[in-house]
Amino acid sequence: MSKRITVKLSAMPKLPKINFTPCSYKGPSLEAIGTIRQNNVNPIMKPLYKKPLLLHQGYMQWLFDNDGKRYLDMFGGICTVSVGHCHPKVTDAAFNQWNKLVHTSSLFQHPKLYEYSQKLADKMPGDLKVVYLLNSGSEANDLAILLARLYTGNNEILSLKNCYHGMSYQTMGLTSLANYKYKVVPPPAIHNVMNPDVFRGIWGGSNCRDSLAQTSRHCSCREKECEACDNYIRMLKSEFQSTVGPGKLAGFFAESIQGVGGAVQFPRNYIKEAYKIVKENNGLFISDEVQTGIGRTGDHFWGFESHGILPDIVTMAKGIGNGFPMSAVVTTKEIATTLTTGSHINTFGGNPIASAVGLAVLDIIEEEQLQENSKEVGSFLITELDKMRKRFPNIGDVRGKGLMIGVEMVENDGKMTPMSPTNFDDLLDKCREMGLILGVGGYNRNVIRLKPPMCITKEDASFALEVIEKALKSQL
Numbered sequence: 001m002s003k004r005i006t007v008k009l010s011a012m013p014k015l016p017k018i019n020f021t022p023c024s025y026k027g028p029s030l031e032a033i034g035t036i037r038q039n040n041v042n043p044i045m046k047p048l049y050k051k052p053l054l055l056h057q058g059y060m061q062w063l064f065d066n067d068g069k070r071y072l073d074m075f076g077g078i079c080t081v082s083v084g085h086c087h088p089k090v091t092d093a094a095f096n097q098w099n100k101l102v103h104t105s106s107l108f109q110h111p112k113l114y115e116y117s118q119k120l121a122d123k124m125p126g127d128l129k130v131v132y133l134l135n136s137g138s139e140a141n142d143l144a145i146l147l148a149r150l151y152t153g154n155n156e157i158l159s160l161k162n163c164y165h166g167m168s169y170q171t172m173g174l175t176s177l178a179n180y181k182y183k184v185v186p187p188p189a190i191h192n193v194m195n196p197d198v199f200r201g202i203w204g205g206s207n208c209r210d211s212l213a214q215t216s217r218h219c220s221c222r223e224k225e226c227e228a229c230d231n232y233i234r235m236l237k238s239e240f241q242s243t244v245g246p247g248k249l250a251g252f253f254a255e256s257i258q259g260v261g262g263a264v265q266f267p268r269n270y271i272k273e274a275y276k277i278v279k280e281n282n283g284l285f286i287s288d289e290v291q292t293g294i295g296r297t298g299d300h301f302w303g304f305e306s307h308g309i310l311p312d313i314v315t316m317a318k319g320i321g322n323g324f325p326m327s328a329v330v331t332t333k334e335i336a337t338t339l340t341t342g343s344h345i346n347t348f349g350g351n352p353i354a355s356a357v358g359l360a361v362l363d364i365i366e367e368e369q370l371q372e373n374s375k376e377v378g379s380f381l382i383t384e385l386d387k388m389r390k391r392f393p394n395i396g397d398v399r400g401k402g403l404m405i406g407v408e409m410v411e412n413d414g415k416m417t418p419m420s421p422t423n424f425d426d427l428l429d430k431c432r433e434m435g436l437i438l439g440v441g442g443y444n445r446n447v448i449r450l451k452p453p454m455c456i457t458k459e460d461a462s463f464a465l466e467v468i469e470k471a472l473k474s475q476l
């Protein structure tokens with residue numbers, strides 16, 4: 001059990017200086033918001049902190065609460081604010097479009113949808129050149145299920161345990177995390193297969209991951225060998241004997257690094273080998289790049305590139321809109337054309353404002369070299385957090401690539417028992433008190449997720465590290 005020490009204000013790490021003054025908050029009080037929440041908002045919308053945070057303004061990597069207190073946002077609105085809160089170029093693009101045309105529907109043509117689709121297609125490798133714009137990640141994955149079934153003529157869909165692909169009825173079937181499951185009949189022909197998790201899973205070793213940080217597990221694999229990968233692939237193959245039936249696959253879904261599941265990375269060659277099995281069984285490979293896309297992982301623009309595969313369908317959302325609700329499904333002409341065997345419409349998909357925002361986001365990533373920044377600042381954070389792991393027994397694992405990072409918290413019992421909710425929440429509260437917003441994830445809800453706007457600096461990262469270290473010290 002941790003000691004509950006209130007962090008002394010005088011001892012708090014200093015937030016980096018910024019040249020921005022937020023406006024003062026003039027909305028309903030925190031108490032009034034609480035009453036509205038109780039009476040008029042679906043109770044599933046629970047605030048993260050016991051003492052809820054009321055945020056009213058954002059600027060780049062910073063957020064401001066109703067009292068004017070500033071926070072470094074290391075979660076980016078669940079990995080969604082990619083280029084910075086209210087980035088001036090995104091704001092200008094949205095308002096300029098707002099002044100001209102807000103909505104037409106896809107029955108008519110407006111230039112922004114076409115400009116954006118082309119720019120996005122230019123960012124994709126191979127024949128992945130046909131774009132369908134939608135509004136949310138769940139919608140994009142729903143459409144990918146449909147495309148895979150139409151194209152292959154098969155029904156069976158596979159996804160990995162511990163993955164998150166959305167909350168529509170069908171994507172709830174893809175998503176394989178117990179707390180996102182309801183007692184309702186699950187959607188048919190969607191199966192969740194063993195997750196190749198090299199930290200918590202049955203197999204894992206000391207050099208499985210494409211990361212600067214490895215697990216504390218040991219293995220005797222030589223260079224370029226990975227017994228864990230071989231074993232997990234064996235389990236995937238067995239699914240075709242027991243569940244799917246050989247040659248009967250429609251599609252296999254995978255995040256390039258699991259997001260909500262706690263930044264879980266697979267053994268290096270797993271996705272490449274899984275891809276081969278998918279092809280042998282007539283299926284399509286669908287990469288969900290909702291969190292790992294547009295440069296966040298640093299080495300590549302798309303997470304799947306670091307696995308050395310070319311998917312058949314790529315889905316994306318969140319960061320492509322920097323907070324504006326939008327998503328996309330990108331695939332080949334051949335696969336996309338299967339949709340024309342019926343009628344399909346999406347009222348808001350490719351809306352002029354969404355398209356203008358999407359264009360601005362892609363421009364900013366190039367102009368401000370945010371992929372390079374993700375690599376540089378992310379590598380610094382991962383390396384320093386991994387050093388911290390060796391100093392603090394409560395850190396069980398550090399993993400990730402670029403600015404897609406997970407820190408799995410455990411009890412100090414030598415058994416890697418997931419940190420209790422009380423201790424974990426206490427840690428988050430202390431960080432919040434010191435001006436740091438962290439994300440939460442993992443099926444045990446014990447993983448700190450660091451997925452900040454990609455514009456954060458090394459100075460910001462150092463501040464975050466200082467805060468986390470201070471909070472951890474108070475739990476020793």
Ligand SMILES: Cc1ncc(COP(=O)(O)O)c(C=O)c1O
Nearest residue numbers: 136137138164165166259290291
């Ligand atoms: C990897 C991934 N796919 C899909 C989704 C679903 O996106 P949305 O909430 O926009 O429907 C999410 C959301 O967290 C996600 O992380």
